[in-house]
Amino acid sequence: MPDRTARQDFLKGLSSENPIFRQMLGMCPTLAVTNAVINGIAMGLATSFVLIFSSLVISSIKRLIPNQVRIASYIVIIASFVTIADRVLAGFFPAISKALGPFVPLIVVNCIILGRAEAFASKNKVGRSVIDAVGMSLGFFLALLLLSSIRELLGSGTLLGHPVLGEWFEPWVIMLLPPGAFITLGLLMAISIQLEKRQKGG
Amino acid sequence: MELFSLFFGAILINNFVLHYFLGICPFLGVSKKIDSAVSMGLAVTFVMTITAVVSWVVNHWILLPYGLDYLQIVAFILVIASLVQLVEMFIRKTSPPLYQAMGIYLPLITTNCAIMGLALLISLKNYDFAEAVVFGVGSGLGFTLAIVLMAAIREQLELADVPRPLQGAGIALLVAGIMALAFLGFSGVLK
Numbered sequence: 001m002p003d004r005t006a007r008q009d010f011l012k013g014l015s016s017e018n019p020i021f022r023q024m025l026g027m028c029p030t031l032a033v034t035n036a037v038i039n040g041i042a043m044g045l046a047t048s049f050v051l052i053f054s055s056l057v058i059s060s061i062k063r064l065i066p067n068q069v070r071i072a073s074y075i076v077i078i079a080s081f082v083t084i085a086d087r088v089l090a091g092f093f094p095a096i097s098k099a100l101g102p103f104v105p106l107i108v109v110n111c112i113i114l115g116r117a118e119a120f121a122s123k124n125k126v127g128r129s130v131i132d133a134v135g136m137s138l139g140f141f142l143a144l145l146l147l148s149s150i151r152e153l154l155g156s157g158t159l160l161g162h163p164v165l166g167e168w169f170e171p172w173v174i175m176l177l178p179p180g181a182f183i184t185l186g187l188l189m190a191i192s193i194q195l196e197k198r199q200k201g202g
Numbered sequence: 203m204e205l206f207s208l209f210f211g212a213i214l215i216n217n218f219v220l221h222y223f224l225g226i227c228p229f230l231g232v233s234k235k236i237d238s239a240v241s242m243g244l245a246v247t248f249v250m251t252i253t254a255v256v257s258w259v260v261n262h263w264i265l266l267p268y269g270l271d272y273l274q275i276v277a278f279i280l281v282i283a284s285l286v287q288l289v290e291m292f293i294r295k296t297s298p299p300l301y302q303a304m305g306i307y308l309p310l311i312t313t314n315c316a317i318m319g320l321a322l323l324i325s326l327k328n329y330d331f332a333e334a335v336v337f338g339v340g341s342g343l344g345f346t347l348a349i350v351l352m353a354a355i356r357e358q359l360e361l362a363d364v365p366r367p368l369q370g371a372g373i374a375l376l377v378a379g380i381m382a383l384a385f386l387g388f389s390g391v392l393k
Contacts, residue, residue: 028226193372
């Protein structure tokens with residue numbers, strides 16, 4: 001049943017194998033750039049671009065790469081796409097590029113991308129690899145969106161820069177600082193584990 | 203004096219883990235036992251020091267003079283990967299006990315974003331050679347401090363009654379948050 005597997009390949013990135021809440025991959029950018037929604041979106045899109053295109057390339061040329069040098073080859077392919085993403089962001093969105101700082105180049109060492117290359121794209125056909133990469137990217141993107149929305153809302157009372165909470169709201173500056181990132185993600189992780197347990201009827 | 207404040211700033215204020223969020227994977231993954239945390243910390247400090255030197259040289263003697271700075275990402279990641287491999291081979295030949303202590307952690311370091319982050323930050327902040335080396339050593343020690351403290355707390359947490367959904371990653375992140383909060387207290391020490 002090809003339809004069934006395609007759906008599973010796609011959906012597992014969103015829930016059962018969500019890169020952030022389940023596999024805990026790619027934590028550094030997740031924590032670092034989520035102090036504002038716009039940064040979370042930019043980071044999510046840049047990572048998705050790199051993940052999807054490197055999965056596509058790696059799974060199409062997997063037979064040409066000798067097994068011994070595969071990791072090094074994957075890294076060069078990933079690094080090329082990261083360079084493209086970095087240059088495009090720096091050229092067209094200099095403000096966002098500046099806010100993300102070294103974290104755009106750092107996508108190259110994001111374990112999600114190398115992890116999917118090694119665990120999935122190097123073993124499966126091009127179509128399935130791309131579907132898997134899209135699912136994983138979406139899972140990563142939604143997690144970043146959730147985390148950055150909570151932090152921006154509580155930390156500055158705004159969403160995407162628009163004031164949402166009224167004048168009465170005293171911003172929790174701590175949410176914008178590193179401790180807020182750690183604590184929010186820790187609590188979200190506990191909630192997601194609890195939700196899954198309830199779904200299983202535990 | 204400036205190098206001095208850069209050094210302590212890198213350890214306490216701009217701590218790689220708690221301020222820049224670099225190296226979170228080993229920070230959460232290898233912090234269950236104090237012994238392994240110490241070995242990991244030392245291995246990272248060692249590689250960071252060498253990376254600071256080599257990436258500075260590559261950046262200032264090869265990439266910048268020839269206008270190749272758009273190749274920075276590819277160049278740095280290759281330099282780091284081969285450097286880690288060389289260091290591993292060198293230690294295995296020269297000092298078996300040291301290899302025993304930090305051998306298995308070395309390959310993991312290649313994908314540790316703290317190393318790549320260090321190379322990028324040095325280039326981003328335009329440090330000169332001395333500053334780069336001091337920043338590298340300080341950042342490594344800062345990473346060691348954070349991961350050892352974390353391991354010490356987590357060893358005690360083994361005995362504590364943690365609510366079930368928070369067990370594992372959840373409580374580790376909360377502890378990291380409180381540690382980051384404590385480290386914020388240092389931010390006024392140096393100007």
